[in-house]
Every structure is written in C-alpha cells, then in structure tokens.
Amino acid sequence: MADVIADHGHNVTLFQPFHNAMKNTEGLVKNKNVEIINYYPDHFDELVNLPTETFPLFWDSQLMNNPILQAFMMPRALAGQFERTAVQLLKDQKTLDELKSRNFDVMIVETFEITGFYVAQLLNLPFIPTMSGVRFPCFNDLFGQPSGLGYYPWIDSKLAPEAGFFDRLNDLYRNFFMYRMMDGMGDLQYAYIEKAIGKPVPYWKDLIKESPIYITNSNPYLDFAVPTTAVIVHAGGMTIDxxxxxxxxxxxxxxxxxxxxxxxxxxxxxxxxxxxxxxxxxxxxxxxxxxxxxxxxxxxxxxxxxxxxxxxxxxxxxxxxxxxxxxxxxxxxxxxxxxxxxxxxxxxxxxxxxxxxxxxxxxxxxxxxxxxxxxxxxxxxxxxxxxxxxxxxxxxxxxxxxxxxxxxxxxxxxxxxxNQPIDPKMNLMKHLEFAMEFPKLRAQVPAINHANFIAHYYIDALAFVALAGVLIVYSTVKILRRILPIKLVSTKSKAE
Known part of the structure; x- marks a missing residue:
C-alpha cells in the first residue's frame, strides 16, 4: 500500500512497531520516497533471540482447527504477543510527539492489531482501517455489510443451493465461534490499551466505525459475491503488476x-x-x-x-x-x-x-x-x-x-x-483520497446498523406476525368447532 500511495504522488511514512523479530518486511517497499520508521521495543533483544515460530502443530492437529478451542485460546495467544510493544508505544510520549509534529493528514491502520487506532486518536488524526485478508466479519459488520451466512462456505459445508440442513447448522456453529474469537481478541487488546493510556477511551468497535471507509484485500471478481456497502473498498489485486x-x-x-x-x-x-x-x-x-x-x-x-x-x-x-x-x-x-x-x-x-x-x-x-x-x-x-x-x-x-x-x-x-472494469490500484486511491476529503462521512452505512439485534432482524415484528397467525388459526378452529355441531344437529333433526 505504501508503494501504491507513494507512486500516486503522496508523501508516505511507514511506521512499523515490532511485536516479533521477523524481518519479512525488509526490501518489500520499492518506492524510495517512502520513509520507514521501525519502532523497536525495549525487549527487542529478547525477541531476536527467540527461535522463529513455524507452527508445526497446524499441519495435523485437529485441536488447532477446532472452532471452540480457537475461540478461547487464540485471542489470549495473539493479544499476549501484541501487549508489550503496544503498551510501550502508547506510553512513549517522545515517539508520539515526534509523529504528531509531522502533521499527517490521515493514518491507515491494519485491523488485526488495534493499537494503531488509539495512536491515531492520541495524535488527533482521522484514520482508515484496512485488512490484509479478504474479510474479517466483525469489522465488515461495523461498516454495514450484512451477515455472510450462505454467501460463502465454511469448512465442511457446501454452498447454496447444494447446502443442506447440516451445512447450514455447521455454518451457524463456525460463524458464532469465529465472532467469539475476533471479539475476544479485540476486547483483550482494548483492556490493556485503556490501562496503558490511563483514562477511559472509546470502545474499540465504536472507535473503528468512525472511519468513512474500510479497505479490504478482497477482489470482487475473484471473491464470492456478497452483499456489501459503498464504504467497504475492495482493493484485492492492487499489489499485482x-x-x-x-x-x-x-x-x-x-x-x-x-x-x-x-x-x-x-x-x-x-x-x-x-x-x-x-x-x-x-x-x-x-x-x-x-x-x-x-x-x-x-x-x-x-x-x-x-x-x-x-x-x-x-x-x-x-x-x-x-x-x-x-x-x-x-x-x-x-x-x-x-x-x-x-x-x-x-x-x-x-x-x-x-x-x-x-x-x-x-x-x-x-x-x-x-x-x-x-x-x-x-x-x-x-x-x-x-x-x-x-x-x-x-x-x-x-x-x-x-x-x-x-x-x-x-x-x-x-x-x-x-480486464476488470476498475483497476484495484485506482479503486484504492480514489476511495482513499475521497475519505481524506470527507473524513466524517458516515451516510453510506445503513441506518439499520445502529439498531439492536432484535430490531435489526425484525425479530419483534416477525414474532408478532407469527403469534397473530397462531391466534387467528386457533380462533378460527374454535369457532368452527362450535358452529359445525349446531349445523349437523339441525340437519339431522330435519332429516328425521
């Protein structure tokens, strides 16, 4: 992204706080005008001496692929890796002042680790969330995308119209625990972020949805067709030349x-x-x-x-x-x-x-x-x-x-x-420049998104209609039972 934005004439600074010592970002940025600031925490020497994690358990462990275990184990494992660097950065007033002095127009923040949103808030900067994957459902929700159930398959499920009852049941099961994992990871980060800042701060979901757009790495001509909103920008393929x-x-x-x-x-x-x-x-x-x-x-x-x-x-x-x-x-x-x-x-x-x-x-x-x-x-x-x-x-x-x-x-x-109609690079840049000009725009997020769960899915109205239907059928049956015997007796008497 830094390359693409710099190639279009913007001044770009890439700020990289290190949560581990992997050097997989070296040499990736090609545009020489991009300034790179590496933020090394005090415990970086410890990180350097740690063996590089390669996660061999993921090869054949059934436990590592279990949605329930992932929902409760992954948030603690990942948030724990982020915490030390994140807390140090939020307390590092010298670094924060240095960043503030540069008078940035906007800050682009990756959503998997949410400290950057609070750094942006401390710097009084508008921010734009971005996701390096195709989708991150709990963030897509914040920007008005309806549930993806049935629009893309989960593990062990078929996609509609071949999907049967057990496929839909599996979708619900995996979807529920995926949300539980993502929400849990955000809540754990939010807890130590608020503690590091030392005063009440906006809840992470309320803060993130203030952005006028959300950039994902999905490409609409490659990805599954899903319902979406104008503020979710699909920039997948922007790295392809x-x-x-x-x-x-x-x-x-x-x-x-x-x-x-x-x-x-x-x-x-x-x-x-x-x-x-x-x-x-x-x-x-x-x-x-x-x-x-x-x-x-x-x-x-x-x-x-x-x-x-x-x-x-x-x-x-x-x-x-x-x-x-x-x-x-x-x-x-x-x-x-x-x-x-x-x-x-x-x-x-x-x-x-x-x-x-x-x-x-x-x-x-x-x-x-x-x-x-x-x-x-x-x-x-x-x-x-x-x-x-x-x-x-x-x-x-x-x-x-x-x-x-x-x-x-x-x-x-x-x-x-x-030959897709809109080049992903141009799609990214047009939306980014639009968001920089209108950082407060929220009109394209559906109003229903501000309603609670019951109102959002019309559960109260549907329940009323169902109840009314049951009462009408019940009343009709009761009336017919009273009328029909009278007619039968009357007919029988005349016949005699």
Whole structure:
C-alpha cells in the first residue's frame, strides 16, 4: 500500500512497531520516497533471540482447527504477543510527539492489531482501517455489510443451493465461534490499551466505525459475491503488476535443465510460515507415493532444510529447493500446476498467472481462499489430512496435469482479472483520497446498523406476525368447532 500511495504522488511514512523479530518486511517497499520508521521495543533483544515460530502443530492437529478451542485460546495467544510493544508505544510520549509534529493528514491502520487506532486518536488524526485478508466479519459488520451466512462456505459445508440442513447448522456453529474469537481478541487488546493510556477511551468497535471507509484485500471478481456497502473498498489485486508478471525476468540457470526434463512440471510450496520439512511423516509418505506414481511429471518442492536422508527416499523426478523464484516459475509455460497452502499472496499470484492450482489449506483464512479460487474451475481445494492418501493425491494430480479444463478455466479467470472494469490500484486511491476529503462521512452505512439485534432482524415484528397467525388459526378452529355441531344437529333433526 505504501508503494501504491507513494507512486500516486503522496508523501508516505511507514511506521512499523515490532511485536516479533521477523524481518519479512525488509526490501518489500520499492518506492524510495517512502520513509520507514521501525519502532523497536525495549525487549527487542529478547525477541531476536527467540527461535522463529513455524507452527508445526497446524499441519495435523485437529485441536488447532477446532472452532471452540480457537475461540478461547487464540485471542489470549495473539493479544499476549501484541501487549508489550503496544503498551510501550502508547506510553512513549517522545515517539508520539515526534509523529504528531509531522502533521499527517490521515493514518491507515491494519485491523488485526488495534493499537494503531488509539495512536491515531492520541495524535488527533482521522484514520482508515484496512485488512490484509479478504474479510474479517466483525469489522465488515461495523461498516454495514450484512451477515455472510450462505454467501460463502465454511469448512465442511457446501454452498447454496447444494447446502443442506447440516451445512447450514455447521455454518451457524463456525460463524458464532469465529465472532467469539475476533471479539475476544479485540476486547483483550482494548483492556490493556485503556490501562496503558490511563483514562477511559472509546470502545474499540465504536472507535473503528468512525472511519468513512474500510479497505479490504478482497477482489470482487475473484471473491464470492456478497452483499456489501459503498464504504467497504475492495482493493484485492492492487499489489499485482501485470506488466511485471508478463516480464518477470530470466529464471536462475539451475532451473532450465529441471524444467526441460519432462513435458510437465509441478511446483509445490506451502509458504513461509508453515515449513515442508516439518510435515508429518504420513503426509510425506503420501506425497512420495504420488511422485513415484507419476514418473512422467517433474516436481519442484520448496523444502526449507537440507536433508540427505530424506532426499534418498525421493525418486529422480523430485527436486528439493530451500527457496524458489515463485512468480518466475508460475509465469513459465512448462509449469502446469501449483500446489499451494492458499495464503492470499500465493492465491493472488496463481490467479493472475492463469495456472491451475491444488489448494491445500493449513490454517487461518486459507480454507476460504481455497474455496474462493476453486469456484472458478481452475483449482481444487484439497483437504490437508488427505495428503497421506497417496492414491487419491495421485489421481487428483494426474487429472489436473492431463485434463485441459483446469488450464482453460484458470486462463479465463486471468482474462477476467486482467480486464476488470476498475483497476484495484485506482479503486484504492480514489476511495482513499475521497475519505481524506470527507473524513466524517458516515451516510453510506445503513441506518439499520445502529439498531439492536432484535430490531435489526425484525425479530419483534416477525414474532408478532407469527403469534397473530397462531391466534387467528386457533380462533378460527374454535369457532368452527362450535358452529359445525349446531349445523349437523339441525340437519339431522330435519332429516328425521
């Protein structure tokens, strides 16, 4: 976002408080006019010495995917990681004064960690919330979007019209605990934020919804069709440069002979947070069976550790790489399928590359991203627990490599995204500049959103209509029971 906004002529400062010591932001900002301020907390040396978390439990732990446990465990785990840096920043008057002296016009704040909204309030700045994922339902609600139930699928549910009763029941169950998790995380942050500031502050939901717009990383031509409002800005795809994607540069020389080995090549990468070398052994066994069953296909697997013993278990058609030039490989015609965890970055890249994808979501928003891409026909959402099933994996991969429908559908989606009526970058900039000019605008949020739950869903009116209907039917039956016997007796008497 910093690059896009700076490229359009605005002065941009990127303020980065560190909650951990990951250096995954280094080198991402390309525009040299963007000023970067890294905020290192007092305990940063402790963070540097901590081992990088890779979350191997997410591979096969059923507990980590349980909505109830997530609702109560995740908020404490995540809010606890944010607290020390957040509290120090809010008490750091010198840094706050320095930021205030720069006379910013607006502050853009990521919604997953809400301290930035209170920093903006302390600086007397209007702010704009943004979400790096496709959606964050409790925030979408604040800006007038109705419930998404039935508009996009949850894990283990089919989408309408195929959805049945148990699918809808599962949607309600998962939706409820997802809200419980997000609200819980916001409430825990709000508690330590108010304590750090030392005086009562607006409740986090009341504060955030003061913004005139809310920016998400959803693309309306890729995402599920959902009811929305004008203030929810869909900027998904703004990071994609179509010119660069068509001219990604030359592949490293080591890949040329690999790509020329066979007619078809498959790229496998599960991202940077979840590591392939920590994959459970039975999952690896399933992949190895697939490799052996498809000797006519070359596999390039991003595998983050040198492991000679594991390499010996692999057939000759598999090449392990600790790092891969993903965009360049996706742009190469010799790569036929991309096996990915379905992180939003990889999802966008493969959607804009026109390549078929086997989506194997591991956690978080990845299942939603997988379903989102699958519905266009060029991808398959594959259950991670089925990785151990080598026969099923082989059958699925063979179909994706040989069946032309996947590539045809993937290419069609690429054409749609390349020709969408409003460029995501321009959509972002027009709405951002509009919000800066009208920071108090709230007229586009539906008035019904200010009502309570009962009024919002007309529960009182529906209950009245239902009750009235029951009373009318009851009264009608009672009257008929009284009238009909009299008529029957009268008719019988005349007959006699």
């Amino acid at each position: 179509l010119k660069k994607m068509k001219h990604v540069g030359k592949l490293p020389e080591e890949y040329e002979p690999i790509l020329n080995e066979r007619e078809s090549t498959v790229l496998i990468s599960f991202g940077s947070v979840i590591r392939s070398f920590q994959m459970p052994e039975n999952f690896k066994a399933g992949l190895i069976k697939m490799f052996e069953s498809l000797p006519e296909v070359t596999f390039i697997w991003k595998y983050e550790q040198d492991d000679e013993e594991f390499q010996k278990r692999l057939p000759k058609n598999v090449h392990l790489k600790k790092w891969v030039p993903q965009p360049a490989l996706l742009a190469d015609k010799r790569v036929k399928v991309f096996v990915t965890h379905g992180g939003l970055g990889s999802t966008m890249e493969v959607a804009y590359s026109g390549k078929p994808a086997l989506m194997v979501p591991i956690f978080g928003d990845q299942p939603q991203n997988a379903y989102m891409l699958e519905r266009h026909g060029g991808a398959i959402a594959y259950d991670k627990f089925d990785l151990k099933d080598g026969e099923k994996l082989t059958k699925t991969m063979k179909d994706m490599v040989e069946n032309p429908k996947y590539e045809e559908n993937a290419r069609e989606l690429f054409k749609i995204l390349s």
